Amino acid sequence: MTNFDADRSYAEGLDAADQLSSFRDRFVQPDRDLIYLNGNSLGPLPVRTQARIAEVVDQDWGVGLVRSWDKWLHLPRQAGDMIGDRLVGAAAGQVLVCDSVTINVYKLACAALDAQPGRDVIITDDDNFPTDRYVLEGIAAQRGCELRLIHTDIDTGLSEHALAHALDDRVALVELSHVAYRSGALADMAALTRVVHEAGALTLWDLCHSVGAVPVELDASGADLAVGCTYKYVNAGPGAPAFLYVRDELQHQLRQPIWGWFGQRNQFEMGPRYDPAPGITSFLTGTPDIVGAVAVEEGARLLGEAGISQLRAKSRELTEYLIALADEWLAELGFAVASPRATARRGGHVSLRHDDAWQLCQALLRAGVVVDYRTPGRIRLAPAPIWTSFAEVWDGMDRLREIAASKSYTDIPPEQPDLT
Numbered sequence: 001m002t003n004f005d006a007d008r009s010y011a012e013g014l015d016a017a018d019q020l021s022s023f024r025d026r027f028v029q030p031d032r033d034l035i036y037l038n039g040n041s042l043g044p045l046p047v048r049t050q051a052r053i054a055e056v057v058d059q060d061w062g063v064g065l066v067r068s069w070d071k072w073l074h075l076p077r078q079a080g081d082m083i084g085d086r087l088v089g090a091a092a093g094q095v096l097v098c099d100s101v102t103i104n105v106y107k108l109a110c111a112a113l114d115a116q117p118g119r120d121v122i123i124t125d126d127d128n129f130p131t132d133r134y135v136l137e138g139i140a141a142q143r144g145c146e147l148r149l150i151h152t153d154i155d156t157g158l159s160e161h162a163l164a165h166a167l168d169d170r171v172a173l174v175e176l177s178h179v180a181y182r183s184g185a186l187a188d189m190a191a192l193t194r195v196v197h198e199a200g201a202l203t204l205w206d207l208c209h210s211v212g213a214v215p216v217e218l219d220a221s222g223a224d225l226a227v228g229c230t231y232k233y234v235n236a237g238p239g240a241p242a243f244l245y246v247r248d249e250l251q252h253q254l255r256q257p258i259w260g261w262f263g264q265r266n267q268f269e270m271g272p273r274y275d276p277a278p279g280i281t282s283f284l285t286g287t288p289d290i291v292g293a294v295a296v297e298e299g300a301r302l303l304g305e306a307g308i309s310q311l312r313a314k315s316r317e318l319t320e321y322l323i324a325l326a327d328e329w330l331a332e333l334g335f336a337v338a339s340p341r342a343t344a345r346r347g348g349h350v351s352l353r354h355d356d357a358w359q360l361c362q363a364l365l366r367a368g369v370v371v372d373y374r375t376p377g378r379i380r381l382a383p384a385p386i387w388t389s390f391a392e393v394w395d396g397m398d399r400l401r402e403i404a405a406s407k408s409y410t411d412i413p414p415e416q417p418d419l420t
């Protein structure tokens with residue numbers, strides 16, 4: 001960072017110049033003292049979303065009752081197009097808001113395998129998010145396919161070389177995260193997609209940690225398929241529906257495995273056999289979550305208003321600043337940066353490694369700073385650009401420094417409790 005200064009006044013100066021600072025007031029803030037650096041787990045509640053959900057519940061459901069389905073039926077596509085246009089670089093008709101990420105990975109991976117009968121290998125990486133690996137493991141077991149895991153460094157992210165080495169003409173699908181959930185390492189989507197295409201396989205990208213923080217160019221990068229969640233940077237709330245993307249040219253070749261009535265052509269004819277609707281609609285399954293889809297639409301609209309390139313610019317500055325403070329204050333207290341240092345290789349969050357990370361996370365929570373713990377020994381900090389101020393990053397890091405230096409966390413049991 002140019003002219004970096006560890007004094008709080010430096011953060012205040014960055015806040016004064018921040019063009020996005022007014023967006024903070026577009027969120028509900030019941031506790032103004034809380035330092036929330038966890039927008040990549042669950043984003044905060046936008047004021048407009050709160051009002052829109054109340055409207056949907058009170059008017060559309062309460063008064064309109066079943067008559068409201070006329071407008072609700074279009075929501076999965078409508079909200080999908082909003083995400084496509086504002087956040088992930090996808091032209092209309094390729095994104096749907098539906099189901100969960102887990103289910104959408106299943107749907108798209110099965111569809112990709114079925115479309116390439118001579119190919120029986122799926123590739124992912126050994127540090128991909130658990131649900132991705134588990135779903136692919138299940139598909140491989142059900143179908144007698146091979147799941148090939150490429151090794152990924154947990155702090156620096158995917159290696160193009162390892163991927164290229166694992167590819168051959170048996171590979172049907174490569175499923176990868178665009179931003180790694182633990183380290184925040186950002187993959188080069190266009191370059192990796194090119195490598196996969198040279199081997200004749202399809203790509204499926206998990207955008208959970210990039211959508212809303214990093215500009216994504218699905219159409220321009222040549223990506224085939226993608227999924228993402230909406231409860232993180234899109235701020236659509238706990239359990240809000242996920243989204244999926246299927247490149248236009250592939251939509252008629254791919255058939256997803258869950259043949260539900262919302263994916264049926266002429267749904268309300270209630271025909272005797274499944275006949276998939278044309279286009280992206282065939283990737284729907286059953287009745288969509290309407291309240292959730294409305295929240296997705298509002299969340300994407302709000303981010304679109306801020307502008308994804310402006311959000312990325314601020315996010316880069318926030319994470320650079322956080323790393324500069326970590327280097328200045330925390331290195332001597334046993335911390336190490338466990339994320340790529342090159343800003344262009346990093347998404348919206350930063351991980352710090354420390355032997356007592358679990359206790360430090362609990363102590364931070366006790367001190368009013370919300371962060372995440374991730375194994376092994378990582379503290380994950382996500383300053384969401386639409387919400388987080390530079391002063392808040394300074395305050396959060398200052399409390400972490402104080403807790404680590406004073407060892408005030410040592411009364412907390414060192415082991416993460418078994419949550420099962």
Ligand SMILES: Cc1ncc(COP(=O)(O)O)c(C=O)c1O
Pocket residue numbers: 100101102103129131132177181206208209229242
């Ligand atoms: C990269 C990634 N993929 C998938 C998921 C979760 O998927 P689901 O919404 O189906 O629980 C998460 C959740 O944190 C995630 O970080």
